Amino acid sequence: MGQTLTEKILDDHLVEGKLETGEEIGIEIDQVLTQDTTGTMVWLQFEAMDLDEVQTELAAQYCDHQTYQFDFKNTDDHRFLRSAAGTFGAHFSRPGNGICHNVHKENFAAPGKTLLGSDSHTPTPGGLGELAIGAGGIDIAVAMGGGSYYIDMPEVVNVRLEGELPEWATAKDVILELLRRLSVKGGVGKVLEYTGPGIESLSVPERTTITNMGTELGATTSIFPTDEKTEEYLDALGRGDEYVELSPDEDAEYDDEIVVDLSDLEPLIAKPSMPDNVVPVREVAGQSVDQVIIGSCTNGAYEDILPAAKMLEGRTIDRKTDMIVAPGSKQASEMLAREGHVAELMAAGVNFSEATCGACIGIGHVPASDSVSLRTFNRNFEGRSGIEDDSVYLCSPEVATAAALKGEIVDPRDLADELGDLEDPGFELGDRYDTGGEDPDLISPDEAVDDELVKGPNIGDVPLKDTMEADLEGPALLKMGDNITTDHIIPATQDILMYRSNVPKLSEFTLSRVDDSFAERALDADGGFLVAGENYGQGSSREHAALCPMYLGVEGVLAQSFARIHKANLFNFGLIPLTIDEETYEKIEQGDDVEIVDDVAEAVRSGQEEFTVRVNDDWEATAYLDASEREREILADGGKLAHTKKQAQSGGSGATPADD
Ligand code: MIC
Ligand code: SF4
Helix, strand or coil, X not given: CECCHHHHHHHHHEXXXXXXXXXXXXXXXXEEEECHHHHHHHHHHHHHCCCCXXXXXXXXXXXXXXXXXXXXXXXXXXXXXXXXXXXXXXXXECCCCECHHHHHHHHCCCCCCEEEECCCCCCHHXXXXXXXXXXXXXXXXXXXXXXXXXXXXXXXXXXXXXXXXXXXXXXXXXHHHHHHHHCCCCCECEEEEEECHHHHHCCHHHXXXXXXXXXXXXXXXXXXXXXXXXXXXXXXXXXXHHCCCCCCCCCECCCEEEEEXXXXXXXXXXXXXXXXXXXXXXXXXXXXXXXXXXXXXXXXXXXXXXXXXXXXXXXXXXXXXXXXXXXXXHHHHHHHHHCCHHHHHHHCCEEECCCCCHHHHCCCCCCCCCCEEEXXXXXXXXXXXCCCCCEXXXXXXXXXXXXXXXXXXXXXXXXXXXXXXXXXXXXXXXXXXXXXXXXXXXXXXXXXXXXXXXXXCCCCCCCCCCCCCCCEEEEEEEECCCCCEHHHHCCCCHHHHCCCCCHHHHHCCCCCCCCCCHHHHHHHHCCCEEEECCCXXXXXXXXXXXXXXXXXXXXXXXXXXXXXXXXXHHHXXXXXXXXXXXXXXXXXXXXXXXXXXXXXXXXXXXXXXXXXXXECCCEEEEEECCCCHHHHHHHHCCCHHHHHHHHHHHCCCCCCCCCC
């Protein structure tokens, strides 16, 4: 039987296990990336595991999320990260150089390689045939130390693209259409592998918009085969020699198939406040718009901003609408500037920003109260923009620019009819990214500035949890609904983000967006559980969403289902993730006393899957632990850091960098 492209790359990197759906596999990682808000923990854990040198082919540390450095704590984080990159052997990308996924795509992403990154949109370079997966920080630290990365072999779904995009429909509409059909949990446990004749018409930056936002489907990753378009893109980057032809076998068998006829697509938009709340733009036309932003790792490339510049040439934006362009990388800004587009955008009324994540997580350009913001980003979770009860829509750069011109949501096809001389700007690849000279913003390990760690006063230690106990009992501290995001658990707005390296302080904000008395109640209770509906922990890879509850004494989460990266993070920090059915979820109330009846530590280690949960000493239900042998050991040892240290001390074998 032939192999899918996913299976081929996994096979080439397989260290442990079999490529059978649902089986745990260990794979070798070629490249890792980390960024400023997850990176400090990565390096602190790397240090705590007594590792001293990066073992992967390549590691890159980006500073992209909080580049404005509003507080010395942010700047201290960046200084620490530069020192860690220098000390341990990673590339360092300065604040302002751009968003990790954009800068990585431009400089390092390569077909056929594996990439692990401490950011949920790490799958972006799947658009050029790299198998790229997002994970929690400690998984990155272990991989950098030479350890394998473990996942359950996902289902591989064939997303067959047919036809060609009609005028004004874009790559963003392809992924919005998939979100409309499959929902934010439709991709959990799956790799989306794109095939079919429709691929030919999409160039790499369009493909990476699709792979980037596969994360919003909950997918493990998304991948395209490589072809002339990939070669053309790598050539433009000055890295044509890294091209490798990659495709699935003709008789490859997939677990499922989804067909998207590109020619049926039209401009789409995700309404507030979930990326799968998708409708055709025409259905919400006429909605007045206060703010438009083009940027982010989804649509912040040169090729995403160029259409806006073309549409705005010789025009000005509506007086009541603010428009911001925040490129994904400095390279994109530089190209747009050299070609005169920045000046045109400015003349049209655009506020041209530095290359940063910024507004995507509510850092800068926070919408006014009771206002509407249209963004080309990938997430519109409630409150993420920096104000509660926000109204953020997600769309393509073309739809965003049309709204800025008209001051209201408008289908660009209708705007073109109305204006008479507005043409679909189409897609145009930049000719040459490589400006020829040295890149002063990307410091290679050979040019490292520092050779020892520099820690400011806000950079603390990584807290450790004790080994799991036999009895787990405590109150149901908080009962939540479906699709709780990591932005609910630990928001990333500036007031909170600056404590990412200081867990005791950061923990005070745990779940504050759901219940601002939570942290205090959890500390007082000294133990207890979280209860949630479906898809608990969707969104970011931030391990703080497990680390902070752990610090507050939470012992576990009872949920109807979990998002992949968050579930792994719960294991990594010693919190038991138990699955409950709908009936149990409905019956259990906040404040109920919950006891896991068995000798939990023993049961976890011995492979027990069903656990009896006794509530208020009154009724019982069954909860399930779906975990590999390796995950069970990590959980029972009190988390991955404690587990890795224990392994290293005993000189034993297993999933540790010390002995891999
Ligand atoms: C996000 O888009 O939510 C983030 C901020 O990039 C996160 C990483 C983080 O929380 O630091 C992600 O996607 O993993
Ligand atoms: Fe940055 Fe937003 Fe992309 Fe996350 S989703 S990496 S915050 S641009």
